[in-house]
Every structure is written in structure tokens, then in C-alpha cells.
Amino acid sequence: MSSNIIKIVxxxxxxxxxxxxxxxxxxxxxxxxxxxxxxxxTTQGDIWLDVSLAKLEGKGMFVSALExxxxxxEADIAVHSLKDMPAELENxxxxxxxxxxxxxxxxxxxxxxxxxxxxxxxxxxxTSSLRRSSQLLHSRPDINIKLLxxxxxxxxxxxxxxxxxxxxxxxxxxxxxxxxEYICHDIKEDISxxxxxxxxxxxECRNDDEDTKKILTKLHDHSTNICIVAERAxxxxxxxxxxxxxxxxxxxLDPDTIELRARVMSYNGKQLIEEKLQSKLSDxxxxxxxxxxxxxxxxxxAYNLGKNISEKLxxxxxxxLIDESINFIKSNQN
Numbered sequence: 001m002s003s004n005i006i007k008i009v010x011x012x013x014x015x016x017x018x019x020x021x022x023x024x025x026x027x028x029x030x031x032x033x034x035x036x037x038x039x040x041x042t043t044q045g046d047i048w049l050d051v052s053l054a055k056l057e058g059k060g061m062f063v064s065a066l067e068x069x070x071x072x073x074e075a076d077i078a079v080h081s082l083k084d085m086p087a088e089l090e091n092x093x094x095x096x097x098x099x100x101x102x103x104x105x106x107x108x109x110x111x112x113x114x115x116x117x118x119x120x121x122x123x124x125x126x127t128s129s130l131r132r133s134s135q136l137l138h139s140r141p142d143i144n145i146k147l148l149x150x151x152x153x154x155x156x157x158x159x160x161x162x163x164x165x166x167x168x169x170x171x172x173x174x175x176x177x178x179x180x181e182y183i184c185h186d187i188k189e190d191i192s193x194x195x196x197x198x199x200x201x202x203x204e205c206r207n208d209d210e211d212t213k214k215i216l217t218k219l220h221d222h223s224t225n226i227c228i229v230a231e232r233a234x235x236x237x238x239x240x241x242x243x244x245x246x247x248x249x250x251x252x253l254d255p256d257t258i259e260l261r262a263r264v265m266s267y268n269g270k271q272l273i274e275e276k277l278q279s280k281l282s283d284x285x286x287x288x289x290x291x292x293x294x295x296x297x298x299x300x301x302a303y304n305l306g307k308n309i310s311e312k313l314x315x316x317x318x319x320x321l322i323d324e325s326i327n328f329i330k331s332n333q334n
Contacts, residue, residue: 001076001212005035009066009075012040013151018176019079019201023219026099030218039075041065067093070204076212078204081173082197082228087236089204096205096216098225102172104199104249105186106132109174110166111159114184116191119143119166126155126164130267130325134245135192136168137269152177168192172199193247193263193274196231200224222295223252226281226302230260233306238264238313240322250302256282258302262309264318267325275312279305 001007006027010020017040024036066078067090077096089095108116119125119140126148127133133145146164148155152173159167168187174180203219205212227250234248245265253259259278265271282288283297310318 001209001215004033005037006077006212006215007037007039007075009039009041009069009078011062011066012042015081015152015173015177016079019081022176023077023079023099023201023203026219027215031215034215039069041069064090067204070206073206076205076209077216080202080204082200082202083195085197085202085204087232092207093204094207094213095202096213097203097220098228099201099203099219100221101224101227102175102199103186104194105171105189106168106192106194107171107174107183107186108166109156109159109169109182110184112165116140116166116185116187123165124163126158126167129168129195130245130329131195131247131265132168132192134265134267134269134325135247135263135272138265138272139191139269141269152179156182170198189249189261193261194249196235196246196248197228198249200228202228226258226298227251229299229302230258230306233303234260234262234310234313235306237307237310238318238322240264240325244322245325246322248306250305253278256280258305260305260309262313264313264321266321267328271317271321273313273316273318273321275309275316277305277309277312 008020008024010016020038024038027034027036062084063080063086069075070078070093071090113119121142122144124144124146125136126146128147128149136143137145148158148167152169155167155169158164171183171186174183203216205216230250231248235246238246240246245267247263250258250260257278257280261276263272263274279301281298281301286293286297288294
């Protein structure tokens with residue numbers, strides 16, 4: 001940061017712009033003497049819309065161009081949908097703030113049917129997510145999945161053109177764009193468990209930019225971050241990356257108890273393994289009045305929760321399902 005201006009780099013899609021503007025407003029609310037500048041760029045993921053994300057570089061291709069701007073000091077922060085961020089960040093970059101989570105569920109959107117259950121045999125659902133398609137096929141092997149890429153408005157337009165009987169979109173994205181009226185219903189977690197980080201915005205910055213990091217602490221939500229640590233620890237330890245059909249959702253049962261639910265599926269939905277664990281966040285060996293030590297302890301507990309549940313999934317054959325999915329993607333890249 002320089003001259004009391006924070007430069008925010010973002011993709012040019014309506015949702016990405018909303019996210020950047022939301023972050024800008026939050027900064028200005030806390031710091032009246034700081035201004036912001038939004039820098040719009042186009043990534044490869046925004047260009048190649050006729051190819052599934054899994055066949056390209058995964059969701060990380062949306063992130064890498066923004067990170068390059070940070071590394072080269074062309075921008076100070078980047079705002080991401082956390083579910084699109086790779087588990088490992090570019091060297092020298094950190095997540096400076098995790099914002100309070102919005103509704104993390106997947107939403108069923110259709111002009112013909114009121115619910116996923118009403119969708120007829122051979123009904124066509126549009127999605128680009130292997131996580132979504134594998135879970136939906138596990139529940140309804142009689143449906144058809146068809147590739148759907150593009151920003152939210154583009155996907156809704158394709159639905160209106162009759163190319164799909166229904167599409168699946170994140171509730172959070174529709175709400176942020178004031179498009180909630182398109183939601184027929186949110187799909188229950190038992191049918192479609194969210195992606196790790198779904199519904200959460202993350203603000204990335206340079207690790208050596210102490211001024212910006214200090215500002216971002218005012219935007220940070222600790223409870224959301226604890227859940228995210230558990231979810232991302234699971235993904236990291238499974239080593240599936242963006243291609244794998246992995247779902248993870250952590251939530252607070254009470255102020256001192258976190259629960260993590262996780263799934264790994266086969267690419268065709270025929271197999272699904274699931275685990276659920278919970279942990280207490282308090283540590284009797286730490287003075288409850290020592291805020292920093294308690295925060296660090298809770299982060300470690302959340303990380304270990306994600307690691308432990310990933311080990312249980314691996315013991316039940318998660319690696320085989322992940323490897324089969326990656327091989328399936330590679331064999332269909334042409």
C-alpha cells in the first residue's frame with residue numbers, strides 16, 4: 001500500500017466486481033482516511049468457457065493472474081471466492097482476512113421444475129463442478145449432467161434458452177448479485193455437500209506488506225476462519241486438488257465445538273464415502289484470557305480435525321476414488 005490507497009485487483013465478472021466493491025466498502029467503513037482503487041483483469045478461465053475447469057488448470061486459473069499482480073506489486077490485495085483458491089498459495093502471499101460466511105449451500109435453479117426431486121428421468125442439469133455432478137448422480141443416477149460454464153448471468157441465460165432443464169449455482173453468488181428470486185430451493189447437504197470454502201470471501205495480500213495486513217485484520221472473522229482451516233486442511237491432506245470430487249463443510253455446533261463433514265466421491269457418482277467428526281476448541285492448559293494463544297490453539301485444533309478426517313477417508317479408499325477421477329479427466333481431455 002502507498003499514499004493511503006489500496007489497489008484491489010479483480011476479475012471482470014459481475015460477481016467478482018461485487019466482491020471487490022464489497023471489500024472496498026468494508027475498508028472504507030473502518031478506515032475513513034484510506035481510499036481504494038479497483039483494477040479489473042481478464043483471466044484464462046474467463047476466456048475458455050467451452051471447456052470444463054477440470055480439463056484446464058482447475059479453479060486456480062482464476063486465481064493465478066490475480067496473484068501475479070500482487071507479486072509484481074501492481075495491486076495490494078485480491079478478493080477471491082475461497083472455494084476457487086488452491087490449497088497452497090503463491091510464494092510470498094498470504095490470506096490477510098477471511099470474511100463472514102454467506103449461505104454455503106448449492107441452489108437448484110429451473111424454469112420447469114420446483115425441486116431436484118421433480119426433475120424427470122433423463123433430465124439435463126448444467127454444472128461445471130465434478131463435486132456437484134458426482135453427488136447429484138449418486139442421488140439420481142437417472143439424470144444427465146451437461147457442462148455449464150460462464151458467469152452467473154451467462155448460466156441463467158443458457159437456462160432460459162432451454163439448453164438445460166435445471167442448473168446448479170451457489171446460493172451465495174445468487175444472493176450477492178440480488179438474484180435470489182431464481183432459487184427454487186437450496187439442495188440439502190445430504191444430497192450435495194458444499195465445497196471447502198463455499199460461501200466465503202478471502203482477501204489475499206503480500207506477506208511483507210505489514211500496513212495492508214494490519215488493515216485487513218479489521219475485516220477478519222475468526223469463527224469463519226476456524227471452519228475454513230478445518231476444511232482446507234482436509235483438502236490439503238487428501239492431495240486431490242481442484243480436480244477431485246471432494247466436499248467439506250465445517251460449522252460451529254456451539255461456541256466451543258466445531259464439526260466437520262466431508263465426502264469423497266467417484267467421478268460417476270457410483271461410490272461415495274463420508275465421515276463426520278467434531279472437536280472441542282478449548283484447551284484447559286491455556287489461560288482463557290490469553291487471546292492470542294487461544295486463537296493459535298483453536299487454529300491448530302481445527303487443522304488437526306481436518307487432517308484426522310482426511311485420514312479416515314483415505315483409510316476407506318479416498319485416494320483410489322481421487323486417482324480414478326483425475327485419470328478420467330485426463331483421458332477425456334481430447
